[in-house]
Amino acid sequence: MIYSKIYSKEIMKHFTHPQNVGKMKNYDGLGRAGNLTCGDIMYLYIKVGKNKNRRKIIKDISFETFGCTVAIANTSLLTTIAKGKTLEEALRITKEDLVKEFGQVPLVKIHCSLLAVDALGEAIYDYLSRNEQPISKELRERHQRVERDNKIIKRRHRELVKIEEKLHHNKNK
Amino acid sequence: MTKSGIYLDYAATTPVDPRVLRIMLPYFNKKFGNTMSLHSFGQEAKSALEESREEVASLIGAEPNEIIFTASATESNNLVLKGIAWACRNKGKHIIISSIEHPCIMESAKWLESQGFEITRLKVDKYGLIHPDDVRKAIKKETILVSMIHASNEIGTIQPIKEIGKICRERGVYFHTDATQSFGKIPIEVNSMNIDLLSASSHKMYGPKGAAILFVRKGTKIEPLLHGGGQEAGLRSSTVNVPAIVGMAQACRIAKKEMKDEGRCLTRLSNKLISGVLRKIPGSHLNGHPKKRLPNNANFWFEGVEGESIVVQLDLLGIAVSTGSACSSAKLEPSHVLLAIGLKHEEAHGSLRLTLGRWTKESEINYLLKVLPEVIKNLRKISPFKKSFKF
Numbered sequence: 001m002i003y004s005k006i007y008s009k010e011i012m013k014h015f016t017h018p019q020n021v022g023k024m025k026n027y028d029g030l031g032r033a034g035n036l037t038c039g040d041i042m043y044l045y046i047k048v049g050k051n052k053n054r055r056k057i058i059k060d061i062s063f064e065t066f067g068c069t070v071a072i073a074n075t076s077l078l079t080t081i082a083k084g085k086t087l088e089e090a091l092r093i094t095k096e097d098l099v100k101e102f103g104q105v106p107l108v109k110i111h112c113s114l115l116a117v118d119a120l121g122e123a124i125y126d127y128l129s130r131n132e133q134p135i136s137k138e139l140r141e142r143h144q145r146v147e148r149d150n151k152i153i154k155r156r157h158r159e160l161v162k163i164e165e166k167l168h169h170n171k172n173k
Numbered sequence: 174m175t176k177s178g179i180y181l182d183y184a185a186t187t188p189v190d191p192r193v194l195r196i197m198l199p200y201f202n203k204k205f206g207n208t209m210s211l212h213s214f215g216q217e218a219k220s221a222l223e224e225s226r227e228e229v230a231s232l233i234g235a236e237p238n239e240i241i242f243t244a245s246a247t248e249s250n251n252l253v254l255k256g257i258a259w260a261c262r263n264k265g266k267h268i269i270i271s272s273i274e275h276p277c278i279m280e281s282a283k284w285l286e287s288q289g290f291e292i293t294r295l296k297v298d299k300y301g302l303i304h305p306d307d308v309r310k311a312i313k314k315e316t317i318l319v320s321m322i323h324a325s326n327e328i329g330t331i332q333p334i335k336e337i338g339k340i341c342r343e344r345g346v347y348f349h350t351d352a353t354q355s356f357g358k359i360p361i362e363v364n365s366m367n368i369d370l371l372s373a374s375s376h377k378m379y380g381p382k383g384a385a386i387l388f389v390r391k392g393t394k395i396e397p398l399l400h401g402g403g404q405e406a407g408l409r410s411s412t413v414n415v416p417a418i419v420g421m422a423q424a425c426r427i428a429k430k431e432m433k434d435e436g437r438c439l440t441r442l443s444n445k446l447i448s449g450v451l452r453k454i455p456g457s458h459l460n461g462h463p464k465k466r467l468p469n470n471a472n473f474w475f476e477g478v479e480g481e482s483i484v485v486q487l488d489l490l491g492i493a494v495s496t497g498s499a500c501s502s503a504k505l506e507p508s509h510v511l512l513a514i515g516l517k518h519e520e521a522h523g524s525l526r527l528t529l530g531r532w533t534k535e536s537e538i539n540y541l542l543k544v545l546p547e548v549i550k551n552l553r554k555i556s557p558f559k560k561s562f563k564f
Contacts, residue, residue, distance in 0.1 A: 006485060006488075007485070012489075015482070015485065016489065018555055021554060021555050022554070023557075040479070041519075041557065041558075042557075043557040063555075064555060064556060064557035065555055065556065065557070066477065066478070066479055066519070066556045066557055066558055067479050067482070068479050068481040068482050069481060069482050069485045071479075072482060072555055
Protein backbone atom coordinates (compact mmCIF):
# COMPACT_ATOMS: atom_id res chain seq x y z
CA MET A 1 0.00 0.00 0.00
CA ILE A 2 1.37 3.37 -1.00
CA TYR A 3 0.49 6.24 1.30
CA SER A 4 -0.08 9.68 -0.05
CA LYS A 5 2.95 11.82 0.56
CA ILE A 6 1.35 15.08 -0.53
CA TYR A 7 -0.26 16.03 2.78
CA SER A 8 0.32 15.69 6.50
CA LYS A 9 -0.92 12.70 8.46
CA GLU A 10 -3.58 14.82 10.17
CA ILE A 11 -4.98 16.04 6.85
CA MET A 12 -5.07 12.50 5.48
CA LYS A 13 -6.77 11.25 8.64
CA HIS A 14 -9.67 13.65 8.20
CA PHE A 15 -9.77 13.15 4.42
CA THR A 16 -9.97 9.37 4.55
CA HIS A 17 -12.20 9.27 7.63
CA PRO A 18 -14.20 12.48 7.55
CA GLN A 19 -16.23 13.18 10.70
CA ASN A 20 -19.82 14.47 10.84
CA VAL A 21 -20.55 14.05 7.13
CA GLY A 22 -23.93 14.64 5.56
CA LYS A 23 -27.04 16.72 5.31
CA MET A 24 -28.82 17.42 8.62
CA LYS A 25 -32.57 17.18 8.97
CA ASN A 26 -34.25 19.98 10.94
CA TYR A 27 -31.09 22.01 11.30
CA ASP A 28 -31.17 25.33 13.15
CA GLY A 29 -28.62 27.03 10.93
CA LEU A 30 -27.04 26.43 7.52
CA GLY A 31 -23.84 28.12 6.36
CA ARG A 32 -22.53 28.09 2.83
CA ALA A 33 -19.12 29.30 1.72
CA GLY A 34 -17.17 28.88 -1.44
CA ASN A 35 -14.35 29.98 -3.62
CA LEU A 36 -15.00 30.08 -7.31
CA THR A 37 -11.37 30.07 -8.34
CA CYS A 38 -10.34 26.89 -6.63
CA GLY A 39 -13.83 25.42 -6.90
CA ASP A 40 -14.40 24.52 -3.25
CA ILE A 41 -17.92 24.79 -1.90
CA MET A 42 -18.83 23.95 1.71
CA TYR A 43 -22.17 23.48 3.46
CA LEU A 44 -22.25 23.46 7.28
CA TYR A 45 -25.35 22.48 9.27
CA ILE A 46 -25.77 23.19 13.00
CA LYS A 47 -28.25 22.22 15.67
CA VAL A 48 -28.25 24.57 18.64
CA GLY A 49 -28.87 23.47 22.24
CA LYS A 50 -28.08 24.66 25.75
CA ASN A 51 -25.38 23.52 28.15
CA LYS A 52 -25.86 23.18 31.91
CA ASN A 53 -25.05 26.88 32.40
CA ARG A 54 -27.95 27.51 30.00
CA ARG A 55 -25.64 28.96 27.39
CA LYS A 56 -26.28 28.24 23.74
CA ILE A 57 -24.00 25.60 22.32
CA ILE A 58 -23.53 23.76 19.04
CA LYS A 59 -25.24 20.55 19.98
CA ASP A 60 -24.79 18.89 16.62
CA ILE A 61 -22.94 19.77 13.45
CA SER A 62 -22.43 18.21 10.03
CA PHE A 63 -20.96 19.17 6.67
CA GLU A 64 -20.96 18.59 2.94
CA THR A 65 -18.01 19.71 0.83
CA PHE A 66 -17.29 19.79 -2.87
CA GLY A 67 -13.58 20.33 -3.02
CA CYS A 68 -10.05 19.13 -2.76
CA THR A 69 -8.47 16.94 -0.08
CA VAL A 70 -7.58 19.87 2.16
CA ALA A 71 -11.04 21.43 1.85
CA ILE A 72 -12.71 18.17 2.90
CA ALA A 73 -10.22 17.66 5.75
CA ASN A 74 -10.73 21.24 6.99
CA THR A 75 -14.50 20.99 7.20
CA SER A 76 -14.24 17.65 8.96
CA LEU A 77 -11.70 19.00 11.47
CA LEU A 78 -13.76 22.12 12.09
CA THR A 79 -16.87 20.12 12.94
CA THR A 80 -14.93 18.14 15.54
CA ILE A 81 -13.58 21.34 17.11
CA ALA A 82 -16.87 23.24 17.06
CA LYS A 83 -19.07 20.48 18.43
CA GLY A 84 -20.11 21.25 22.02
CA LYS A 85 -18.70 24.77 21.98
CA THR A 86 -20.82 27.81 22.88
CA LEU A 87 -21.74 30.00 19.91
CA GLU A 88 -19.33 32.69 21.15
CA GLU A 89 -16.49 30.18 21.41
CA ALA A 90 -17.28 28.75 17.98
CA LEU A 91 -17.10 32.20 16.42
CA ARG A 92 -13.64 32.66 17.88
CA ILE A 93 -12.22 29.68 15.94
CA THR A 94 -9.76 31.00 13.36
CA LYS A 95 -8.20 29.54 10.25
CA GLU A 96 -4.91 29.51 12.15
CA ASP A 97 -6.43 27.09 14.68
CA LEU A 98 -7.18 24.67 11.84
CA VAL A 99 -3.82 25.09 10.16
CA LYS A 100 -2.08 24.46 13.49
CA GLU A 101 -3.94 21.16 13.96
CA PHE A 102 -2.89 19.98 10.52
CA GLY A 103 0.77 20.75 11.03
CA GLN A 104 1.86 21.39 7.49
CA VAL A 105 -0.52 22.95 5.00
CA PRO A 106 0.66 23.99 1.53
CA LEU A 107 0.50 27.76 1.15
CA VAL A 108 -2.03 27.63 -1.69
CA LYS A 109 -4.35 25.61 0.56
CA ILE A 110 -4.49 28.01 3.51
CA HIS A 111 -7.63 29.60 2.07
CA CYS A 112 -9.46 26.25 2.51
CA SER A 113 -9.23 26.76 6.27
CA LEU A 114 -10.68 30.26 5.95
CA LEU A 115 -13.57 28.86 3.91
CA ALA A 116 -14.42 26.34 6.62
CA VAL A 117 -14.37 29.03 9.31
CA ASP A 118 -16.53 31.23 7.08
CA ALA A 119 -19.07 28.44 6.61
CA LEU A 120 -19.39 28.04 10.38
CA GLY A 121 -19.81 31.80 10.85
CA GLU A 122 -22.55 31.70 8.23
CA ALA A 123 -24.33 28.83 9.96
CA ILE A 124 -24.36 30.74 13.26
CA TYR A 125 -25.47 33.94 11.49
CA ASP A 126 -28.27 31.96 9.85
CA TYR A 127 -29.39 30.59 13.22
CA LEU A 128 -29.32 34.02 14.90
CA SER A 129 -31.22 35.78 12.15
CA ARG A 130 -33.84 33.00 11.87
CA ASN A 131 -34.50 33.42 15.60
CA GLU A 132 -34.30 37.21 15.55
CA GLN A 133 -31.41 37.23 17.98
CA PRO A 134 -28.93 40.11 18.23
CA ILE A 135 -26.04 39.83 15.78
CA SER A 136 -22.70 41.50 16.49
CA LYS A 137 -21.30 44.06 14.08
CA GLU A 138 -18.32 41.80 13.46
CA LEU A 139 -20.44 38.82 12.48
CA ARG A 140 -22.64 40.99 10.29
CA GLU A 141 -19.61 42.25 8.38
CA ARG A 142 -18.23 38.76 8.07
CA HIS A 143 -21.58 37.62 6.68
CA GLN A 144 -21.64 40.43 4.13
CA ARG A 145 -18.20 39.51 2.87
CA VAL A 146 -19.04 35.80 2.52
CA GLU A 147 -22.37 36.60 0.91
CA ARG A 148 -20.62 38.76 -1.65
CA ASP A 149 -18.38 35.82 -2.55
CA ASN A 150 -21.32 33.41 -2.66
CA LYS A 151 -23.23 35.64 -5.05
CA ILE A 152 -20.31 35.56 -7.40
CA ILE A 153 -20.20 31.79 -7.25
CA LYS A 154 -23.87 31.55 -8.04
CA ARG A 155 -23.43 33.57 -11.19
CA ARG A 156 -20.66 31.22 -12.27
CA HIS A 157 -19.37 33.68 -14.69
CA ARG A 158 -15.89 33.26 -15.97
CA GLU A 159 -14.95 36.94 -16.07
CA LEU A 160 -15.93 37.25 -12.44
CA VAL A 161 -13.13 34.98 -11.35
CA LYS A 162 -10.77 37.85 -11.83
CA ILE A 163 -12.96 40.27 -9.90
CA GLU A 164 -13.25 37.87 -7.01
CA GLU A 165 -9.53 37.44 -6.95
CA LYS A 166 -9.17 41.19 -6.79
CA LEU A 167 -11.69 41.39 -3.95
CA HIS A 168 -9.71 38.87 -1.96
CA HIS A 169 -6.47 40.52 -2.84
CA ASN A 170 -7.64 43.96 -1.66
CA LYS A 171 -9.02 42.50 1.52
CA ASN A 172 -5.72 40.91 2.33
CA LYS A 173 -3.85 44.17 1.88
CA MET B 174 -0.10 -7.62 -10.44
CA THR B 175 -0.17 -6.05 -7.01
CA LYS B 176 -2.45 -3.29 -5.94
CA SER B 177 0.46 -0.91 -5.53
CA GLY B 178 2.24 1.02 -8.20
CA ILE B 179 -0.21 1.27 -11.08
CA TYR B 180 1.08 4.11 -13.21
CA LEU B 181 -1.56 5.77 -15.38
CA ASP B 182 0.12 9.13 -15.87
CA TYR B 183 2.27 8.49 -18.96
CA ALA B 184 1.38 11.93 -20.36
CA ALA B 185 3.23 13.49 -17.44
CA THR B 186 6.35 11.46 -18.06
CA THR B 187 7.34 7.92 -18.96
CA PRO B 188 9.89 5.54 -17.47
CA VAL B 189 13.00 5.09 -19.60
CA ASP B 190 12.76 1.90 -21.64
CA PRO B 191 15.46 -0.55 -20.47
CA ARG B 192 16.63 -0.83 -24.09
CA VAL B 193 17.14 2.94 -24.08
CA LEU B 194 18.93 3.02 -20.76
CA ARG B 195 21.36 0.30 -21.85
CA ILE B 196 22.43 2.24 -24.90
CA MET B 197 22.90 5.48 -22.94
CA LEU B 198 25.19 4.17 -20.21
CA PRO B 199 28.58 4.17 -22.01
CA TYR B 200 28.06 7.84 -22.90
CA PHE B 201 28.26 8.89 -19.27
CA ASN B 202 31.77 7.66 -18.49
CA LYS B 203 33.34 5.91 -21.47
CA LYS B 204 32.25 7.83 -24.56
CA PHE B 205 31.97 11.07 -22.61
CA GLY B 206 33.69 13.46 -25.04
CA ASN B 207 32.58 16.95 -25.96
CA THR B 208 31.18 16.99 -29.50
CA MET B 209 33.17 20.15 -30.25
CA SER B 210 36.56 18.58 -29.42
CA LEU B 211 38.83 17.60 -32.28
CA HIS B 212 40.38 14.56 -30.60
CA SER B 213 39.02 11.05 -30.83
CA PHE B 214 36.94 11.38 -27.66
CA GLY B 215 35.20 14.37 -29.16
CA GLN B 216 34.76 12.77 -32.56
CA GLU B 217 33.28 9.64 -30.99
CA ALA B 218 30.67 11.79 -29.27
CA LYS B 219 30.15 13.83 -32.42
CA SER B 220 29.40 10.79 -34.54
CA ALA B 221 26.98 9.48 -31.89
CA LEU B 222 25.25 12.85 -32.04
CA GLU B 223 24.98 12.82 -35.83
CA GLU B 224 23.73 9.24 -35.92
CA SER B 225 21.13 10.20 -33.36
CA ARG B 226 20.09 13.14 -35.51
CA GLU B 227 19.54 10.83 -38.48
CA GLU B 228 17.52 8.42 -36.39
CA VAL B 229 15.25 11.13 -34.99
CA ALA B 230 14.85 12.81 -38.39
CA SER B 231 13.80 9.58 -40.07
CA LEU B 232 10.91 9.08 -37.63
CA ILE B 233 9.20 12.19 -39.03
CA GLY B 234 10.54 12.17 -42.57
CA ALA B 235 12.87 15.13 -42.02
CA GLU B 236 16.44 15.73 -43.17
CA PRO B 237 19.01 15.22 -40.39
CA ASN B 238 20.21 18.81 -40.61
CA GLU B 239 16.66 19.97 -39.96
CA ILE B 240 16.75 18.58 -36.41
CA ILE B 241 17.97 20.85 -33.59
CA PHE B 242 18.49 19.17 -30.23
CA THR B 243 17.35 21.13 -27.18
CA ALA B 244 16.86 20.24 -23.52
CA SER B 245 13.07 20.27 -23.30
CA ALA B 246 9.90 20.77 -25.29
CA THR B 247 9.46 23.98 -23.33
CA GLU B 248 12.79 25.19 -24.69
CA SER B 249 11.86 24.15 -28.25
CA ASN B 250 8.55 25.97 -28.01
CA ASN B 251 10.17 29.09 -26.58
CA LEU B 252 12.75 28.96 -29.36
CA VAL B 253 10.04 28.77 -32.03
CA LEU B 254 7.90 31.61 -30.80
CA LYS B 255 10.63 34.02 -29.76
CA GLY B 256 13.09 32.96 -32.47
CA ILE B 257 10.60 33.38 -35.32
CA ALA B 258 9.20 36.58 -33.82
CA TRP B 259 12.66 38.11 -33.67
CA ALA B 260 13.75 36.89 -37.11
CA CYS B 261 10.55 37.94 -38.88
CA ARG B 262 9.54 41.07 -36.97
CA ASN B 263 10.18 43.22 -40.02
CA LYS B 264 7.65 41.22 -42.02
CA GLY B 265 4.97 41.49 -39.35
CA LYS B 266 4.17 41.11 -35.70
CA HIS B 267 1.14 38.84 -35.73
CA ILE B 268 1.17 35.28 -34.37
CA ILE B 269 -1.75 32.82 -34.26
CA ILE B 270 -2.03 30.13 -31.61
CA SER B 271 -4.92 28.07 -30.26
CA SER B 272 -6.58 28.54 -26.88
CA ILE B 273 -5.55 25.05 -25.76
CA GLU B 274 -1.78 25.22 -26.09
CA HIS B 275 0.61 24.00 -23.43
CA PRO B 276 1.57 26.72 -20.91
CA CYS B 277 5.02 27.12 -22.51
CA ILE B 278 3.35 28.34 -25.72
CA MET B 279 0.67 30.35 -23.88
CA GLU B 280 3.20 32.11 -21.69
CA SER B 281 5.71 32.73 -24.49
CA ALA B 282 2.90 34.27 -26.54
CA LYS B 283 1.84 36.39 -23.59
CA TRP B 284 5.38 37.65 -23.18
CA LEU B 285 5.62 38.50 -26.88
CA GLU B 286 2.36 40.39 -26.49
CA SER B 287 4.00 42.52 -23.81
CA GLN B 288 6.80 43.17 -26.32
CA GLY B 289 4.43 44.62 -28.92
CA PHE B 290 3.43 41.50 -30.85
CA GLU B 291 -0.20 40.76 -31.62
CA ILE B 292 -1.45 37.31 -30.61
CA THR B 293 -4.64 35.69 -31.91
CA ARG B 294 -5.86 32.78 -29.79
CA LEU B 295 -8.21 30.61 -31.83
CA LYS B 296 -11.22 29.07 -30.13
CA VAL B 297 -11.84 25.33 -30.22
CA ASP B 298 -15.10 23.40 -30.36
CA LYS B 299 -16.51 21.24 -27.55
CA TYR B 300 -14.16 18.41 -28.51
CA GLY B 301 -11.14 20.68 -28.44
CA LEU B 302 -10.83 20.78 -32.23
CA ILE B 303 -9.45 23.78 -34.06
CA HIS B 304 -11.28 24.50 -37.30
CA PRO B 305 -8.93 25.02 -40.23
CA ASP B 306 -11.29 27.66 -41.62
CA ASP B 307 -10.73 29.74 -38.49
CA VAL B 308 -7.00 29.64 -39.19
CA ARG B 309 -7.64 30.76 -42.77
CA LYS B 310 -9.73 33.69 -41.56
CA ALA B 311 -7.24 34.73 -38.89
CA ILE B 312 -4.21 34.94 -41.19
CA LYS B 313 -3.41 38.45 -42.36
CA LYS B 314 -0.58 40.25 -44.11
CA GLU B 315 1.33 40.72 -40.86
CA THR B 316 1.05 37.07 -39.74
CA ILE B 317 4.47 35.46 -39.33
CA LEU B 318 3.66 32.24 -37.51
CA VAL B 319 0.82 29.84 -36.79
CA SER B 320 1.46 27.47 -33.86
CA MET B 321 -1.03 24.70 -33.04
CA ILE B 322 -0.62 21.83 -30.62
CA HIS B 323 -0.78 18.47 -32.47
CA ALA B 324 -2.43 16.44 -29.71
CA SER B 325 -3.65 17.96 -26.48
CA ASN B 326 -1.65 17.01 -23.41
CA GLU B 327 -4.83 17.16 -21.34
CA ILE B 328 -7.72 15.83 -23.40
CA GLY B 329 -5.78 14.03 -26.12
CA THR B 330 -7.66 15.57 -29.04
CA ILE B 331 -5.70 15.31 -32.31
CA GLN B 332 -5.86 18.40 -34.52
CA PRO B 333 -6.26 18.45 -38.32
CA ILE B 334 -2.62 19.46 -38.66
CA LYS B 335 -2.32 18.60 -42.33
CA GLU B 336 -5.20 20.88 -43.31
CA ILE B 337 -3.98 23.74 -41.12
CA GLY B 338 -0.47 23.32 -42.53
CA LYS B 339 -1.81 23.46 -46.06
CA ILE B 340 -3.52 26.77 -45.39
CA CYS B 341 -0.35 28.22 -43.89
CA ARG B 342 1.69 26.97 -46.83
CA GLU B 343 -0.70 28.61 -49.31
CA ARG B 344 -0.51 31.89 -47.42
CA GLY B 345 3.26 31.78 -46.98
CA VAL B 346 3.13 31.67 -43.19
CA TYR B 347 5.37 29.45 -41.07
CA PHE B 348 3.50 26.61 -39.40
CA HIS B 349 4.67 25.12 -36.12
CA THR B 350 3.14 22.23 -34.23
CA ASP B 351 3.88 21.20 -30.66
CA ALA B 352 3.95 17.43 -31.04
CA THR B 353 5.19 16.65 -27.53
CA GLN B 354 2.34 14.23 -26.80
CA SER B 355 1.96 12.70 -30.26
CA PHE B 356 5.60 12.19 -31.29
CA GLY B 357 6.38 8.48 -31.32
CA LYS B 358 2.76 7.60 -30.60
CA ILE B 359 1.04 8.34 -33.89
CA PRO B 360 2.60 8.71 -37.36
CA ILE B 361 3.97 12.14 -38.25
CA GLU B 362 5.42 13.07 -41.63
CA VAL B 363 6.54 16.68 -41.81
CA ASN B 364 6.42 17.02 -45.60
CA SER B 365 3.01 15.53 -46.36
CA MET B 366 1.61 17.26 -43.26
CA ASN B 367 2.93 20.68 -44.32
CA ILE B 368 4.84 21.27 -41.08
CA ASP B 369 7.63 23.86 -41.00
CA LEU B 370 8.55 23.54 -37.34
CA LEU B 371 7.86 20.79 -34.82
CA SER B 372 8.67 20.34 -31.13
CA ALA B 373 8.99 16.96 -29.43
CA SER B 374 10.41 15.64 -26.20
CA SER B 375 12.24 12.46 -25.27
CA HIS B 376 10.80 11.80 -21.81
CA LYS B 377 7.24 11.47 -23.10
CA MET B 378 8.26 8.53 -25.33
CA TYR B 379 10.34 6.31 -23.03
CA GLY B 380 13.56 8.29 -23.48
CA PRO B 381 15.35 10.21 -20.74
CA LYS B 382 14.53 13.71 -19.51
CA GLY B 383 16.80 16.46 -20.80
CA ALA B 384 16.58 15.79 -24.52
CA ALA B 385 14.10 17.28 -26.98
CA ILE B 386 14.04 18.46 -30.56
CA LEU B 387 12.93 21.28 -32.73
CA PHE B 388 12.47 20.37 -36.37
CA VAL B 389 13.26 23.47 -38.45
CA ARG B 390 12.53 23.18 -42.16
CA LYS B 391 15.47 24.17 -44.32
CA GLY B 392 15.43 27.87 -45.15
CA THR B 393 13.24 28.89 -42.20
CA LYS B 394 14.22 32.23 -40.71
CA ILE B 395 14.75 31.82 -36.98
CA GLU B 396 17.03 33.39 -34.39
CA PRO B 397 18.57 31.45 -31.47
CA LEU B 398 17.77 32.07 -27.81
CA LEU B 399 21.15 30.82 -26.61
CA HIS B 400 24.31 32.33 -28.07
CA GLY B 401 27.74 30.86 -27.51
CA GLY B 402 29.84 28.13 -29.07
CA GLY B 403 27.53 27.75 -32.04
CA GLN B 404 26.42 24.15 -31.51
CA GLU B 405 23.34 22.84 -33.35
CA ALA B 406 23.99 24.94 -36.45
CA GLY B 407 24.21 28.05 -34.30
CA LEU B 408 20.61 27.68 -33.19
CA ARG B 409 21.33 26.28 -29.75
CA SER B 410 24.70 26.92 -28.18
CA SER B 411 25.45 24.67 -25.20
CA THR B 412 27.61 21.62 -24.65
CA VAL B 413 25.62 18.81 -26.22
CA ASN B 414 23.91 16.37 -23.83
CA VAL B 415 25.05 13.29 -25.72
CA PRO B 416 23.79 10.54 -23.35
CA ALA B 417 20.25 11.95 -23.36
CA ILE B 418 20.26 12.50 -27.11
CA VAL B 419 21.54 8.97 -27.79
CA GLY B 420 18.72 7.78 -25.54
CA MET B 421 16.13 9.80 -27.42
CA ALA B 422 17.37 8.38 -30.72
CA GLN B 423 17.04 4.85 -29.40
CA ALA B 424 13.53 5.67 -28.18
CA CYS B 425 12.73 6.82 -31.73
CA ARG B 426 14.17 3.63 -33.19
CA ILE B 427 11.89 1.57 -30.93
CA ALA B 428 8.89 3.81 -31.65
CA LYS B 429 9.35 3.42 -35.38
CA LYS B 430 9.26 -0.34 -35.03
CA GLU B 431 6.55 -0.70 -32.42
CA MET B 432 4.29 2.33 -32.83
CA LYS B 433 1.66 0.57 -34.89
CA ASP B 434 1.17 -2.45 -32.63
CA GLU B 435 1.52 -0.42 -29.48
CA GLY B 436 -1.04 2.10 -30.72
CA ARG B 437 -3.51 -0.64 -31.50
CA CYS B 438 -3.04 -2.22 -28.09
CA LEU B 439 -3.35 1.10 -26.23
CA THR B 440 -6.45 2.07 -28.20
CA ARG B 441 -8.10 -1.18 -27.18
CA LEU B 442 -7.20 -0.64 -23.51
CA SER B 443 -8.22 3.01 -23.42
CA ASN B 444 -11.50 2.22 -25.18
CA LYS B 445 -12.16 -0.40 -22.53
CA LEU B 446 -11.32 2.14 -19.84
CA ILE B 447 -13.52 4.85 -21.34
CA SER B 448 -16.57 2.66 -21.95
CA GLY B 449 -16.12 1.03 -18.55
CA VAL B 450 -16.02 4.32 -16.67
CA LEU B 451 -18.96 5.82 -18.56
CA ARG B 452 -21.01 2.66 -18.01
CA LYS B 453 -20.16 2.07 -14.36
CA ILE B 454 -20.16 5.61 -13.01
CA PRO B 455 -23.34 7.67 -13.29
CA GLY B 456 -22.71 11.36 -13.94
CA SER B 457 -19.39 10.74 -15.70
CA HIS B 458 -18.44 12.42 -18.96
CA LEU B 459 -15.60 12.03 -21.46
CA ASN B 460 -13.59 15.16 -22.26
CA GLY B 461 -12.18 15.53 -25.75
CA HIS B 462 -13.08 13.82 -29.01
CA PRO B 463 -14.44 10.25 -28.83
CA LYS B 464 -12.45 9.17 -31.93
CA LYS B 465 -9.85 11.80 -32.82
CA ARG B 466 -7.81 11.27 -29.68
CA LEU B 467 -4.43 9.89 -28.70
CA PRO B 468 -4.47 6.11 -28.31
CA ASN B 469 -3.36 6.40 -24.68
CA ASN B 470 -5.51 9.25 -23.34
CA ALA B 471 -8.72 9.18 -21.32
CA ASN B 472 -10.02 12.35 -19.68
CA PHE B 473 -13.26 12.54 -17.71
CA TRP B 474 -15.21 14.84 -15.51
CA PHE B 475 -17.39 13.56 -12.71
CA GLU B 476 -20.43 15.45 -11.48
CA GLY B 477 -20.30 16.59 -7.89
CA VAL B 478 -16.70 15.70 -7.04
CA GLU B 479 -13.42 17.48 -7.30
CA GLY B 480 -10.55 16.01 -9.31
CA GLU B 481 -7.78 16.51 -6.80
CA SER B 482 -9.58 14.54 -4.12
CA ILE B 483 -10.03 11.67 -6.62
CA VAL B 484 -6.30 11.75 -7.39
CA VAL B 485 -5.40 11.54 -3.70
CA GLN B 486 -7.91 8.73 -3.06
CA LEU B 487 -6.52 6.74 -6.01
CA ASP B 488 -2.99 7.41 -4.81
CA LEU B 489 -3.94 5.77 -1.53
CA LEU B 490 -5.02 2.74 -3.55
CA GLY B 491 -1.72 2.74 -5.40
CA ILE B 492 -2.95 4.22 -8.67
CA ALA B 493 -1.14 7.25 -10.10
CA VAL B 494 -3.34 9.55 -12.19
CA SER B 495 -3.59 13.25 -12.77
CA THR B 496 -6.06 16.09 -12.92
CA GLY B 497 -6.17 19.05 -15.21
CA SER B 498 -7.90 20.81 -12.42
CA ALA B 499 -6.54 23.46 -10.22
CA CYS B 500 -6.03 22.05 -6.83
CA SER B 501 -3.37 19.58 -7.91
CA SER B 502 -0.95 22.31 -8.78
CA ALA B 503 0.26 25.57 -7.33
CA LYS B 504 -2.28 27.33 -9.50
CA LEU B 505 -5.84 27.31 -8.27
CA GLU B 506 -7.68 28.10 -11.50
CA PRO B 507 -9.15 25.19 -13.41
CA SER B 508 -7.43 24.07 -16.60
CA HIS B 509 -7.61 26.58 -19.46
CA VAL B 510 -8.08 23.67 -21.87
CA LEU B 511 -11.20 22.39 -20.10
CA LEU B 512 -12.64 25.90 -19.91
CA ALA B 513 -11.86 26.35 -23.61
CA ILE B 514 -13.96 23.29 -24.53
CA GLY B 515 -16.85 24.88 -22.66
CA LEU B 516 -16.81 23.21 -19.27
CA LYS B 517 -18.08 25.25 -16.33
CA HIS B 518 -15.70 25.89 -13.48
CA GLU B 519 -17.14 23.20 -11.22
CA GLU B 520 -17.14 20.73 -14.12
CA ALA B 521 -13.53 21.48 -14.98
CA HIS B 522 -12.68 21.01 -11.30
CA GLY B 523 -14.14 17.52 -11.42
CA SER B 524 -11.81 16.33 -14.14
CA LEU B 525 -9.44 13.40 -14.16
CA ARG B 526 -6.80 12.42 -16.71
CA LEU B 527 -5.66 8.84 -17.15
CA THR B 528 -2.90 8.17 -19.64
CA LEU B 529 -1.76 4.68 -20.53
CA GLY B 530 1.59 3.51 -21.79
CA ARG B 531 3.95 0.76 -22.87
CA TRP B 532 3.64 -1.25 -19.66
CA THR B 533 -0.04 -0.79 -18.90
CA LYS B 534 -1.70 -4.16 -18.34
CA GLU B 535 -5.30 -5.07 -18.88
CA SER B 536 -5.47 -6.27 -15.28
CA GLU B 537 -4.53 -2.75 -14.15
CA ILE B 538 -7.41 -1.26 -16.12
CA ASN B 539 -9.70 -3.90 -14.60
CA TYR B 540 -8.53 -2.98 -11.11
CA LEU B 541 -9.09 0.72 -11.79
CA LEU B 542 -12.58 -0.01 -13.11
CA LYS B 543 -13.25 -1.92 -9.92
CA VAL B 544 -12.15 0.77 -7.45
CA LEU B 545 -12.93 4.08 -9.20
CA PRO B 546 -16.75 3.81 -8.95
CA GLU B 547 -16.42 3.31 -5.19
CA VAL B 548 -14.05 6.28 -4.85
CA ILE B 549 -16.45 8.56 -6.74
CA LYS B 550 -19.39 7.26 -4.74
CA ASN B 551 -17.66 7.94 -1.43
CA LEU B 552 -16.63 11.45 -2.43
CA ARG B 553 -20.18 12.16 -3.55
CA LYS B 554 -21.38 11.20 -0.08
CA ILE B 555 -19.34 14.13 1.24
CA SER B 556 -20.42 16.49 -1.56
CA PRO B 557 -23.41 18.83 -1.32
CA PHE B 558 -24.12 18.29 -5.02
CA LYS B 559 -25.63 14.86 -5.29
CA LYS B 560 -29.31 15.35 -5.89
CA SER B 561 -28.95 14.93 -9.62
CA PHE B 562 -27.25 11.55 -9.30
CA LYS B 563 -29.00 8.24 -9.35
CA PHE B 564 -27.28 5.54 -7.36
